[in-house]
Amino acid sequence: MKFESQLLKGIAPVVVLEILSRGQMYGYELSQAIEERSGEILTLGKGTLYPLLYNLEAKRLVKGKWQATDSGRKRRYYSITGKGKGQLAKQKEQLKELTAGLNVVFGGALTPA
């Protein structure tokens, strides 16, 4: 589904951090994981993915490292840092409160059936 870009803008970093919190991944892997684990609801454009990863790296929320894959090819793996975990926890908490608030506004319409 194509969402309004402003709507996605705020949650893309927390989604990436959440997925990386479960294990390190390289760019392609990460974009596939976002689709799969969101039930193909969320997709992150490739033009957004890499700039996002570099920005998270600049903020020290993730760190990147070149490693050999199982097939022997080299990929840049990204893993969440301690700071990233803290930031993730904080943003998840905020999202929960946001969801609860929106549910009240929309009369429970946001809660999945």
Add this chain to the structure above:
Amino acid sequence: MAKKLAYMHSENLPECAIDFIKLVIRQMRYRKKVRAEVMAELAAHFEDELKDCKSDEEKERKAKELIADFGDVKLLGVLLRRAKKRCRPLWRTMVARTFQTVGILILLLIVYIGWFLMGEPVISVDYLAQLNQMVQPAVDESLNAAPLYEKAVQLYGKCSDDFLLFFAENYKEIGDPLVGGRFRREGRLRAEELADDIRQLLSTKQETDLAEKTRLQIESEVGTTASVLLTRRYQETSTIERKFIKKWIEDQKEALDLVVAGTQKPYYWQKYGSKQNTSEMMSILLPELANFKRLAYSLLRRARFGAEQGRYEDAFSDMKSCYRLGQHIKGDNTFVIEQLVGMAIEALATQRLRDILSEYEIDSIVLTKLQNEFEQIVAEEDFAMSFQAERLSIYDVIQRCFTEDRIGGGHLCLEEFKRLRALVADYDSYSFLEEIIEERAWTAPLRVLFTHPNKHETFRAAEELYDYWESLNLKSPARIRTEGIDIDKDTMEIIEGNILLDVFATNFGRAIEMSYQIKAEVQAIVTIMGLLRHKNDKGFYPQSLRELTGEGYISELPMDPWTDKPLVYKKTDESFTLYSVGRNFEDDGGEVVRDYDGQPEMWGGEGDVVFWPVPEFEVKR
């Protein structure tokens, strides 16, 4: 980077993917290493996306879809660069910012230098007109002695045939023209040639232009010999030389009579003008000061000859005229150089007067008349220096060397500064100024740019400097010493860092001293006349100078500027001693200071300045 490119090709990525990645990397415009990493990452992503494609067409299609998903190349490049820049370590960011800051500063410096080099001075005040207004009294031109002096200068130097012939016949006994030391031989040879030229000129009696030119040349050279002899002490001249000088003075009668007539005028002023007829003060043409001095020497020698022949009244008349000439040249608000020449002439007159009073017995009637007339001449004289002309000059230099006022207050124009500096004689440079003027160091103008005071500040400093000289003018050397005034230190503090003032502003400490010297000379000669009269009248000299004032021989005690007390007077068995303690401020008992050649020094030495008895000169021939 080449390796990464080769890698992309080796993984069989479609051309469109390779081209896309290359475009994105080019758009990034960042460090090579970072771009190589991003290129590898993007290539790996394409590789992963396309790994399950079974054919080249499928690869191509999927690659194009992926390219579309990546979005605009330019935007992607920008986003990647921004993100990667945020990744760089703090030290790298600081280095980059430092370079940017330095770059901006260099740009500003270039703009500032451009601004500095542009802009021209604007001449808004005619200081030359102000000066002329200042020196000219509100009286009729007929009361001005200047035209008479100018005529005298034009006539001075004309020689009769008789005089030239005398030189040609006696040149061997006459002192060499313009000589001393190693030029003696050349001077002697030239004198011989001159004698031949004279004989030829007088024998042919031609009236051609060439003959006229030759005559002028001869008169000039013979006249130089006369001028040199005139400056020597009378005792140092031989009988032939005295005859030579006597003939010379006879030939100059018309010029000297014009000078005497000029000294009868109540005023002397001249209209200052410049060579190029501009209002530029530095180009002002000063009057013929050197010729005035020659006229003065001639008058004094004429006085000496008069005294020799017992014509004391004529002798004293010439001496008074000489003193008056000095007074005129000093003038009111003239340039310091004119005042110094005027004072030098006055000093010559008083010194030669002392010589005559010392050598000849003058009766009381003549002495009294002389003293009264001399006192009348000096009665209204202001011995203090004036720096008004120099003040206006420096103001004019400032307005010609600084740009018009603008943000920053007007800055120094090096080109104008160099031009005006070339007009200043007797310039004493130091290395920093040499760098500025001679452009030996390109950094020197930069130092001027950032450290030199602006126009307002320079004006203020100039005002402060000349106010300082005016205040110092009123203090005798004794008072300056008592107050612990350090003139060099004070003036350096005022002009510190200002190269314009350092070049163009003069230290007037010595000039101010000289004005006090001449005052002491004048008071001394009046006192001497009073003492001689006392002796003539009563047969003895008084015990103290107070007796002279008490009995009306002098109206006031002569003051010593080096003690601020009266000159030292000591009665001796047959005569008296009258002296100033001099520039060392110490009373050496009236001992005459002598130079290396044993000749008495007056004010130039460090010791007592003895007015009486007149120190003897050792005749050297």
